[in-house]
Each structure stands twice: as structure tokens, then as C-alpha cells.
Amino acid sequence: MNIAVIGGGMMGLTLAYRLSQQGHKVTVFESNNQLGGLATYHDYGSFVWDRFYHVILPSDTQLINFIKEINLGDKLRWRPTLTGCYIDQKLYSISNTIEFLRFPPLTIIGKFRLALTLLYGSRMKNWRRLEKITVEDWLLKISGRNTYEKLWQPLLLAKLGENYKRVSAVFIWSYIKRLFSARDSKLHKEQLGYVAGGYKTVFDQLEKLICAAGGNICTGVAVKYVKPDSKGGLWVEHNKAKEHFDKVIFTGPVNILQQIADRSLVQIGDSTVEYLGVICMSLITRKALVPYYIVNLADLRIPFTGVLGMSNLVSLQETAGLHLTYLPKYVHSDDPLLKQTDDELRSLFFRGLHLMFPQLKADDIVAAHINRAMKMQPLQVLNYSHLVPKIVTENDDFFVLNTSQFVNDTLNNNTVVGHVNEFSEKFSSKHFSA
Numbered sequence: 001m002n003i004a005v006i007g008g009g010m011m012g013l014t015l016a017y018r019l020s021q022q023g024h025k026v027t028v029f030e031s032n033n034q035l036g037g038l039a040t041y042h043d044y045g046s047f048v049w050d051r052f053y054h055v056i057l058p059s060d061t062q063l064i065n066f067i068k069e070i071n072l073g074d075k076l077r078w079r080p081t082l083t084g085c086y087i088d089q090k091l092y093s094i095s096n097t098i099e100f101l102r103f104p105p106l107t108i109i110g111k112f113r114l115a116l117t118l119l120y121g122s123r124m125k126n127w128r129r130l131e132k133i134t135v136e137d138w139l140l141k142i143s144g145r146n147t148y149e150k151l152w153q154p155l156l157l158a159k160l161g162e163n164y165k166r167v168s169a170v171f172i173w174s175y176i177k178r179l180f181s182a183r184d185s186k187l188h189k190e191q192l193g194y195v196a197g198g199y200k201t202v203f204d205q206l207e208k209l210i211c212a213a214g215g216n217i218c219t220g221v222a223v224k225y226v227k228p229d230s231k232g233g234l235w236v237e238h239n240k241a242k243e244h245f246d247k248v249i250f251t252g253p254v255n256i257l258q259q260i261a262d263r264s265l266v267q268i269g270d271s272t273v274e275y276l277g278v279i280c281m282s283l284i285t286r287k288a289l290v291p292y293y294i295v296n297l298a299d300l301r302i303p304f305t306g307v308l309g310m311s312n313l314v315s316l317q318e319t320a321g322l323h324l325t326y327l328p329k330y331v332h333s334d335d336p337l338l339k340q341t342d343d344e345l346r347s348l349f350f351r352g353l354h355l356m357f358p359q360l361k362a363d364d365i366v367a368a369h370i371n372r373a374m375k376m377q378p379l380q381v382l383n384y385s386h387l388v389p390k391i392v393t394e395n396d397d398f399f400v401l402n403t404s405q406f407v408n409d410t411l412n413n414n415t416v417v418g419h420v421n422e423f424s425e426k427f428s429s430k431h432f433s434a
């Protein structure tokens with residue numbers, strides 16, 4: 001069959017690869033000039049690496065198996081990394097059990113209650129009842145005020161910005177669930193992974209495999225309209241032409257789906273879903289800023305909400321011997337900060353940088369790149385699963401597969417691959433012959 005996949009992010013490309021394995025001729029339409037969507041790459045001048053920080057956890061088994069399946073197993077790299085916490089203007093390492101037991105801001109009871117929260121959260125199955133309580137109330141109840149203020153609140157701020165106050169406990173439950181198995185039980189050290197060359201390696205390989213199977217990848221092509229053909233199949237109109245396909249699968253965000261799908265194709269329920277946006281400064285320096293992969297911080301003087309020392313995970317050979325640190329700030333998608341110019345954001349972030357690292361010299365800084373995503377993920381507020389817009393396709397040739405439907409998961413590529421695998425199995429049993 002002749003199939004169009006709209007969206008050349010991780011979802012669209014994984015799906016296009018799976019469908020070409022089933023013998024279909026697949027065309028991917030991506031509106032940007034490069035593939036990858038939120039997981040795309042950025043040219044930092046002397047090297048190319050992910051635009052936003054991406055890491056693979058040892059528990060991301062569906063993603064790891066997929067990477068191996070597309071012959072990139074030998075490019076997977078694993079490293080023990082350190083975790084830090086910035087509290088009361090001091091940096092603490094909480095990378096192993098001993099450091100954690102010594103962690104001064106937490107009382108003995110606080111440490112015990114934290115361990116209990118992790119155990120309880122990782123074993124809990126019924127996430128639906130967590131939708132009814134805010135993450136703050138749930139953590140205060142289970143972990144207590146001391147652990148909440150010294151550990152959880154910085155982490156929530158790092159992941160959600162000020163929006164954490166309205167988010168349900170499902171957020172932290174899905175986070176604990178994913179993170180809990182991230183520690184290598186033999187080494188008792190956190191092992192994190194990446195693909196040599198970053199996500200660009202994955203997208204280049206998928207493009208190669210899809211094209212080798214007779215498919216097409218069209219970048220810089222925004223789909224404007226999809227409508228049914230009275231003789232069967234669908235018409236896809238884009239900024240270059242109008243093409244006919246037997247099936248069309250949409251993988252982009254819901255607001256775009258509303259704009260491009262003919263009304264007869266899909267019913268989209270009313271949505272009150274709010275989104276998080278992210279501003280991320282990628283700082284390139286000659287010296288490492290921190291020895292940690294991640295530092296969570298709760299300091300209202302500092303405009304960014306985390307420090308991700310990518311070069312403590314990724315070999316310096318990947319980044320031309322320079323250190324890459326990401327400084328993200330998560331904000332509501334309506335926040336005017338998202339509309340500030342790169343120069344305004346750079347000076348705002350630099351003010352925070354100098355407060356946190358007064359020893360940092362201008363000579364150590366090679367470059368600072370500002371990237372942003374206006375709508376990166378839905379805000380999982382109370383009763384979120386009831387707010388997710390119901391998407392009902394009304395035409396047998398049109399399908400929607402996107403991350404807006406994740407209700408009890410964090411946004412990550414392991415879940416993306418899992419969803420694609422499930423979808424393509426069902427698709428193959430229904431449309432067996434190519």
C-alpha cells in the first residue's frame with residue numbers, strides 16, 4: 001500500500017520504518033527542514049548534538065531493542081553519572097547510597113520517608129486515584145515536609161517550573177516508575193546511555209532504511225490539508241503539490257490535526273489541555289561547569305530550573321573537546337518569556353549563571369545557544385485523563401498516533417517506540433498484504 005506519514009519526529013520515523021518492514025511504500029512529510037521534531041539536532045559550530053538534552057535509561061528496553069534492531073547497537077554508550085542538588089546556594093552530590101545518607105539537608109526520618117515514597121510509588125499500579133490529588137499534597141503526605149522542600153520541590157521545579165502546583169501525583173508516579181529501574185543494581189551507580197553522534201545518528205539511519213525499502217522522506221514539506229477521495233484513499237495537499245495515498249497516518253500535535261484534517265475524517269473532542277513550553281540554553285564551555293549529569297535546583301534567584309552537564313555523560317570526542325551544558329526552563333506555553341528574543345533570554349540566563357557559578361570566566365565560554373519549544377508536552381493537571389481530547393477517526397484510511405494520548409507516562413522515546421510497536425502490529429493484522 002501507498003502510505004503517507006505526517007510528521008518526521010521519533011514517532012513518525014519509527015512508524016514509517018515499521019510500515020516499510022511490512023512491505024508498504026511509505027512517504028514521510030516533515031514541515032521542518034530537518035528530521036527529528038523535539039528530539040532533533042542542532043549545529044553548535046564545531047559539532048552537532050541534540051537540540052534538547054536526551055538520555056537513554058537502562059529501563060528503556062523498547063527503545064534500546066529498537067536501536068539494536070536498526071543496527072545501531074554498537075553505537076550505544078553507557079556511563080555511570082553523578083546526580084547533584086543545589087540547595088541554599090550549595091551543590092551536593094546525591095549519586096550513591098552513602099552520599100544520600102550523608103545528605104545534610106535531609107533529616108534521618110526524611111531519608112527514611114523518601115525511600116518509602118520511592119518503594120511505594122514504584123509498586124503502585126492504580127495511577128487513576130493519583131489523578132485526584134496534586135503532586136505537592138501527595139508528596140507532602142508520603143514523604144513529609146523536610147523531604148518535600150529539600151528534594152522533591154527542586155525536582156518538580158526542574159521538570160515543570162512553577163506549574164508543578166497544579167499537576168497531579170500521576171506525574172511523579174510515572175517519573176518514579178521510569179527512574180526506579182535506572183540504577184545498575186550491580187554497580188549501585190546510575191548508568192545512563194546515548195547513541196554515538198546523538199539522535200542525529202538514529203534519524204539518519206531511519207532515513208536510510210526507509211529509503212532503501214522504497215520509501216520517501218520529504219523535509220520542508222508542511223501538509224496543509226487531508227481529505228477523502230470519493231474513489232477510495234485520501235488526498236494530501238502540501239506546500240508543493242497534491243498527492244493520493246491509500247492510507248494516511250498523522251503523528252503531529254492535536255492543534256495541527258484540527259487545522260489540516262477534513263471534518264469528515266476525524267472527530268476531536270473539546271480540549272482544555274494546557275501545555276508546557278521549554279526554553280533551553282545550551283552552553284559551550286572550555287571547562288566543565290559541574291561534575292554531574294543533572295543538578296536539580298530550587299532557587300528563585302536563578303532563572304533556569306536545572307543544570308544538565310551533558311559532557312559528564314557524552315564523551316568529549318563527540319563535542320570537539322568542549323563541554324556542553326543544557327540550562328532548561330519549563331514554563332506554561334502562554335508565558336511571555338517564550339516570546340522574548342534570544343539576546344534577552346541569553347542575558348537573563350547569564351545573570352543566573354554568574355550567581356550560581358561566580359568563578360565562571362568569560363574566557364571559559366565559547367558560545368550560548370537558545371532553543372525553545374512552545375508546546376512540548378501537556379500539563380498533567382488534576383483528572384488529566386478526562387481532559388485529553390478524544391480523537392475518533394471516522395475514515396478507515398485515516399489514523400492518528402501522537403503523544404497527546406499518553407495519560408500515565410512521561411514524554412519519552414521509549415513510550416513512543418512502544419506505542420508505534422503496538423499500532424503497527426494491529427495495522428499489520430488488519431492490512432496484512434502490502
Ligand SMILES: Cc1cc2nc3c(=O)[nH]c(=O)nc-3n(C[C@H](O)[C@H](O)[C@H](O)COP(=O)(O)OP(=O)(O)OC[C@H]3O[C@@H](n4cnc5c(N)ncnc54)[C@H](O)[C@@H]3O)c2cc1C
Nearest residue numbers: 007009010011031037038039052054055222223252412413
Ligand atoms: C527538553 C526535552 C528533553 C527531553 N528529554 C528526553 C529524554 O531524555 N529521553 C527521552 O526518551 N525523551 C526525551 N524527550 C522527549 C522526546 O523528545 C519525545 O518523546 C519525542 O521527540 C516525541 O516525538 P514525536 O514524533 O511524537 O513528536 P515531535 O517530535 O513533536 O514530532 C512531530 C513532528 O511533526 C511535524 N509536523 C507537525 N505538523 C506537520 C505538518 N502539518 N506537516 C508535516 N509535518 C508536521 C513537526 O514538525 C514535528 O517534527 C525530551 C523532550 C524535550 C523537549
